[in-house]
Amino acid sequence: MPEPTAPVRPATTRDLDAIVALIEHARLELTGLGEAKLWVVDGGSGRPAVGLIGLEARGGAGLLGSLTVRADQRRRGLGRALVEHALAHAGAQHLAAVYALTAAAGAVFERCGFEPVGRDALPAALRTCRQVRADANADAQVYVRPLLD
Numbered sequence: 001m002p003e004p005t006a007p008v009r010p011a012t013t014r015d016l017d018a019i020v021a022l023i024e025h026a027r028l029e030l031t032g033l034g035e036a037k038l039w040v041v042d043g044g045s046g047r048p049a050v051g052l053i054g055l056e057a058r059g060g061a062g063l064l065g066s067l068t069v070r071a072d073q074r075r076r077g078l079g080r081a082l083v084e085h086a087l088a089h090a091g092a093q094h095l096a097a098v099y100a101l102t103a104a105a106g107a108v109f110e111r112c113g114f115e116p117v118g119r120d121a122l123p124a125a126l127r128t129c130r131q132v133r134a135d136a137n138a139d140a141q142v143y144v145r146p147l148l149d
């Protein structure tokens, strides 16, 4: 039987409480949220969203952030669906590449076609993003997924 399509949709102001809960539960930082386009995994039947991802676009490149799936919903493909959704949006916006900084979620990004690169590979425009400047991410691995040849 085919896998059900993950109900990824753009976040709305009604998702705010669920977004804060997801971020706090995953112990992620609330950095840069206001500057990013956000998508959530719909919780169904009016229940709170169970997953989140953000994409910040600057200078023709994108930076993913705030990727999290509620603990009881993990390993079901939702994290990957969120990343693929953001990548499709980035492609439609003609972004040249999408970057991610992560200490713990490298496997998900690699499954989505990202490759680890040195911090020097981050475009100058993205280095001004709060997520990149945050001390908490100083040791995070940088991943890139080129979108244009």
Ligand SMILES: CC(C)(COP(=O)(O)OP(=O)(O)OC[C@H]1O[C@@H](n2cnc3c(N)ncnc32)[C@H](O)[C@@H]1OP(=O)(O)O)[C@@H](O)C(=O)NCCC(=O)NCCS
Binding pocket: 026, 028, 065, 066, 067, 068, 069, 070, 073, 074, 075, 076, 077, 078, 079, 080, 081, 101, 102, 103, 104, 105, 107, 108, 109, 111
């Ligand atoms: C990272 C996270 C979003 C992954 O969400 P998820 O819905 O479980 O991910 P998926 O089910 O789509 O997994 C995709 C692939 O990633 C890899 N993967 C995911 N979680 C993994 C884990 N804990 N250990 C090893 N590989 C893992 C697997 O290859 C998996 O594919 P498979 O299940 O077919 O083997 C989730 O674990 C999470 O919210 N973690 C806490 C927050 C966090 O660290 N966010 C990263 C900030 S950049």
